[in-house]
Amino acid sequence: MIAGPAPGSFRDPSGFLFYRDGVLYRQVNGYYREHYDHLVSSGLYRALADTRLLIPHEEADVSLAATPDAYRVLRPEMIAFVSYPYEWSFSQLKDAALTTLEIQKVALDHGMSLRDASAFNIQFRRGRPVLIDTLSFEKLVEGRPWVAYRQFCQHFLAPLALMTYRDVRLGQLSRIHIDGVPLELAGTLLPRRTRLRPSLALHIHAHARSQQKHADDAAAPRPRTRFTLQAFRGLIESLESAVRRLTWEPERSTWIGYYQEGDSYTAEGLEHKKELVDKFLAEAGPKVVWDLGGNVGLYARIAARSGIPTVCFDVDPVCVEMNYRETVAKGETDVLPLVLDLTNPSPALGWEGRERMSLAERGPADLALALALIHHLVIGNNVPLGRLAEFFRDVCRWLVVEFVPKSDPKVRVLLATREDIFPDYTREGFERAFGSSFAVERREEIRNSDRTLYLMRRREP
């Protein structure tokens, strides 16, 4: 059974993604024939696929095409979990930017160039950024500037500069501006001292002025200086240098010292909890795990250790950043840290609200970890237990959830500044609220604490 193009894939005349019988294919249209052939014959595809910069694909039978004007049909390798730039930490965005530039350099060596430098063309595959838009390459036209320059500056350079010089939370701007942060907006938000940094003065401030100045120009003037290959390489290196210089050293956040701070668990309690999580994971045997509110990924790594691909979500960009740096330092391939506010998760975005998927559309997970989490949602955010259960029902098949009672020191802190309007927030109330959606398979009390760990299985209708 075929459908038309996949929802987000409609802007490019070169081709599009589509599903047939549940398999994802990329159709290459006749329009792109010359470029695709060069991509292969020049060795660029091989060079990029072998160095893990480009998602590999297999060529499928052209008869599988969705429309008659197909030249080729490709079957790309699937990305385990699709994520978006507004869910990435600072270093994830920076690595995605550097990957894009690296790909462009290799492309230039093979007589080709990227037509797009959109952050949405990068995905994380086994812990590292890869380009997924195989049709983004075009044969190099001598003398022409980089058509993707504007996009690179808006998708990568501007947000990174804003995160470095203003506030890391400005990474969220890409949720609103889905074609990258407009340069003049970045210009007004960045502190004045960035005008003295040559790379930013050039690629953001001066670049923005040029855009505004020529906003009404119907035709591009004939360039007096040709844009030579040397200028091109110089531009890419200049951008690379600009990106590399943007660094962010996180300050202390509320969450970053959580496991060291010790008033939640004794050392024995912590060990016991880890053993239980390990045991429950083994029993449920999931193929994909989502760790919700996973902090720096302590428990996500228990799943990853067993080879289970795990996405580790947390609201705190500092935690996600630390988590990501660890995955890079240790070469971990099974943990994907992402920024996510569970009380306001990534919505569906773009044209018709269908180009970027909401969190729910990217699920469900086989198993979700909700450790030291639910009291923040119920008491901290006033989400009734019943609604919480419904949320989990949509998000996972198995649930490892920790109930943190009112006697716990952390909950007492939450209640210290709130009226206690939570009469049902007890272990019995919790089990009752979750009982209609989930069956309790295991229930264990964590040593030296009042907390209880559950393994629950979603009831199927």
Next chain:
Amino acid sequence: MKSRGPWILLLALSVLLIEARPAHAYIDPGTGSYIFQVLIAGFVGAAFAVRVFWRRIRAFFGRLRGRAGSLEAEELPEKDA
């Protein structure tokens, strides 16, 4: 290159002095980016050529001294742009 600093600044500032017009519905950011690249082409191209030159010099001296790829070769923080 030390002598390039003032020129970078002058170039960047001169563009900043161009009067900006308010954005409106038919704005085409693409044209400005295209022209901008052509404007800076000579400058980034020249800077690139200089960097390549210095890398070759360092690599040459690194080989002369018999050290395989001295630390200086690629990792020195280079002057911007």
